[in-house]
Amino acid sequence: MVEQARADSGTTPTVEAAAPRWTRGRVLAALAVLTAGLLAFHRAVPNSVGRLGSLLEAFLPWLGLVVVVLLGLALLRRSAVALVALLLPVAAWTYLFGGLLLPATEPGAHDLLVVQHNVSDENPDPAGTARALADAEPDLIALQELVPPALSVYERTLAPEYPYHEVRGTVGLWSKHPLTDTRLLDIKPRGITEDWSRGLRTVVHTPHGEIAAYVAHLPSVRVRASGLASARRDESAGLLGRAIAAEKLKTVLLLGDLNSTVDDRGLAPLTSQMNVAERGLAFSFPTTFPLARIDQVMARSASVTHIRTLPATTSDHLPVAARITLG
Structure with missing residues (x-):
């Protein structure tokens, strides 16, 4: 009866809907890991070709926007694996730049x-x-x-x-x-x-x-x-x-x-x-x-x-x- 009802309704469960949250968004998770790697190991990007290392480092804080975009996509896909992977670039960005966002200390005597x-x-x-x-x-x-x-x-x-x-x-x-x-x-x-x-x-x-x-x-x-x-x-x-x-x-x-x-x-x-x-x-x-x-x-x-x-x-x-x- 259930089989017949599905046939009559013309609907079948999609692969995306059936996929567990832990297997969705693997590409997003890979991009999150890559972003974390660029943040944490930017010195490893070589300068020998086009000074790509310096070019990356000139705009390094803006990789935070990449994290925001990936977060939005992960939420849209309801991907648990991508959300967990995003903890890596969030931690790396916070370590590098989070302190700059803290309130200024009180002026000193000198x-x-x-x-x-x-x-x-x-x-x-x-x-x-x-x-x-x-x-x-x-x-x-x-x-x-x-x-x-x-x-x-x-x-x-x-x-x-x-x-x-x-x-x-x-x-x-x-x-x-x-x-x-x-x-x-x-x-x-x-x-x-x-x-x-x-x-x-x-x-x-x-x-x-x-x-x-x-x-x-x-x-x-x-x-x-x-x-x-x-x-x-x-x-x-x-x-x-x-x-x-x-x-x-x-x-x-x-x-x-x-x-x-x-x-x-x-x-x-x-x-x-x-x-x-x-x-x-x-x-x-x-x-x-x-x-x-x-x-x-x-x-x-x-x-x-x-x-x-x-x-x-x-x-x-x-x-x-x-x-x-x-x-």
């Missing part, structure tokens, strides 16, 4: 507030940009892509609150505290023949002691069909890393447009010897839809306890503000 901003050499409103940065009331303001006649506008606008400043080439530092022993920093890669000066080193005399401050703008990278073109940036990062390693002052700050994220192995000469932000994602580029934080603040013998973006200026980068805890 904190400095610093601002880093690539102001763009095509900025139509340098005065407005300078005022916006000063409104954050930082101790230090590091700028890149300083070109005449905009440079004189920044100098004039910031002078009342930042009486000390140093500029070398297209990078500069404005400070509420005295600056001494400033010098040009040679981070120019081989093969660049034109005038190119994008680094400086100076000493900031804070109430809490002397700090060696480095301001840098590493070469740009390009994503091409052949992969990530970052050889010049990597070479410049190596030169900068060697300069910081040779620095005799104990406490060092690095502020700059490094054209890379702190997860990118291209910045290993820097991240291997300096502390990066403990809190905050602060994606800074591009302004219209920030995809990555390529504007960085790092420290040696100090902690970058929190980093955040400031409201957009008329640059193609967002400014970032970071709190530095000394000692």
Whole structure:
């Protein structure tokens, strides 16, 4: 009778409906495991072909979106095996980036507030940009892509609150505290023949002691069909890393447009010897839809306890503000 009823109704149980939840979604489960592997072992992705490892690391936090999509599909398929497998990438992403989402700690007694901003050499409103940065009331303001006649506008606008400043080439530092022993920093890669000066080193005399401050703008990278073109940036990062390693002052700050994220192995000469932000994602580029934080603040013998973006200026980068805890 049951057989006849099924025949009369014209319906038969589908393979999908009959499949147990533990066998559905095996492809989704495999993708979840792959995503977890990329997160946990991104250093194992080779850079020998198209610098694929660096390309992955530049956008590594966005693998969290892949996890969200896979979760939605797993729920739609009612796949228990996929849901269990998704615990792996969730754990890996949380380990790598979860701490950045935690609330900022309370300011300490020996904190400095610093601002880093690539102001763009095509900025139509340098005065407005300078005022916006000063409104954050930082101790230090590091700028890149300083070109005449905009440079004189920044100098004039910031002078009342930042009486000390140093500029070398297209990078500069404005400070509420005295600056001494400033010098040009040679981070120019081989093969660049034109005038190119994008680094400086100076000493900031804070109430809490002397700090060696480095301001840098590493070469740009390009994503091409052949992969990530970052050889010049990597070479410049190596030169900068060697300069910081040779620095005799104990406490060092690095502020700059490094054209890379702190997860990118291209910045290993820097991240291997300096502390990066403990809190905050602060994606800074591009302004219209920030995809990555390529504007960085790092420290040696100090902690970058929190980093955040400031409201957009008329640059193609967002400014970032970071709190530095000394000692």
